[in-house]
Amino acid sequence: MQKVGFIGTGVMGKHMASHIQKAGYPLFIYTRTRSKANDLLEAGAMWCETPAELASKTNIVFTIIGEPKDVEQVYMGKDGLFEGGHPGQVMIDMTTSKPSLAKTLYQKGKEKGIAVLDAPVSGGDIGAKLGKLSIMVGGDQKIYDEVKPLFDTFGENIVYQGEAGTGQHTKMSNQIAIASNMIGVCEAVAYTKTAGLDPEKVLESIALGAAGSWSLSNLAPRMMKKDYAPGFFIKHFIKDMRIALEEAERMNLDLPGLSMAKEMYEELAEQGEEESGTQALFKRYNSKAGSL
Template structure:
């Protein structure tokens, strides 16, 4: 009988694993909804229960703690705020690493420290678990439409096992290497975005001061050499003076700090990234930490 039950569990995991989702902020909520729409059973937990209400209405199952969620699910996705939050969720007697069922896959999609991703993977291996770091880019729009870019670090066999999940969440999902490689790649992404945001914002300010119609300018330059995701997706929001968060300034500052610390360990100086961090920190001091990254416009305004 025990063998039969274990066989049923294995078959269920292969056909349609049960997913645990921890963290239902701007991005996490949309990602979890995508998985519900795809027919997965999704269990959820978040420290602020009210943030999970929409998911519960859409069929998600609430768990009272990280520990309880870990015991009920096969694949667990975390999408929290800061590396300290990741550590809290994964480590300790109530954390995922102590309570997940043997063979479970733990996927951290938070933008976090590469060193922490490696630490989690090493501990997971000791516990007969599998860990993947898979931070994302694409903002709230990409999360809602299943068009995220997913940067993946982990063992190839484990990554292949969860590819159907990544396919529901993103249109660009690439394994970069072993544990930590996903987070290193996300730092590359954030380094590129930081200077890009300065450029697209200054271009808009310049166009407006010159008396040009910013919408027409955007139409002209977005398809040329200046084209970028930030220009096409965030500049229209700025023109409408919409600074609501697709990605919080406070989280972008966190990412830039991680990238700078990581670069310094490698002996690299990144002056463009440091400048962007200073500008965003000025905005945060002026009460903009919960605005979207496009609110960089307000620094100039």
């Protein structure tokens, strides 16, 4: 089987890598904090000291890391993936990043005979754990078709979007939809509790109607239990919204809902909540209306 490299074993990445490993692919791991990969290493994954070493030992590489600057460093920096890569290799960046960077990586990879796809995901820790992530793919369709069996190990809704960068643009659309929706979910839960209703009964009534959404079904219950553990970090969501607003500005598109959501999340981050899950936006309503 193809030898697979994986960089980034965080909240979502550790589950994605685990699905690949359980499907029988030889797995090579690099991450900045080795302890985050302990479960994978104990299950037989092989550790690499640098991205370059990982690239030299594998056929296909997945990355899901933090900021665009981190992606740039891992791919193009000293001891980076391109330094250790080889012609015929496929590299797939699943970080939510800039469409322009996705195009740069695609072109730099092409110069070295390496195919690069941008394939950001949606579904949070729950989707990653269940192997039911949505995957939005940009790059050459021939390469997408070749690696689709690997996507199938941890994804369910997998859509090829088009040329390099289109996967990232699609993820921006996804994050824009989530941003305003999260405000609505928080306000619905706050209203429910303030009105003295049974939150679980209310959720049962509205989750499958016109108000239904992934956030309502999966994150509203966490809000009700005051469970703010990260399925997706606030700090990463702020980064995504920043990128989306930058892209919108470049296209002369005004997105007031997204701007408001970003400001609200930035307030939370300033209060020390950047490591909390995105559902912690509900804390803002707790503080405004007392402890609900």
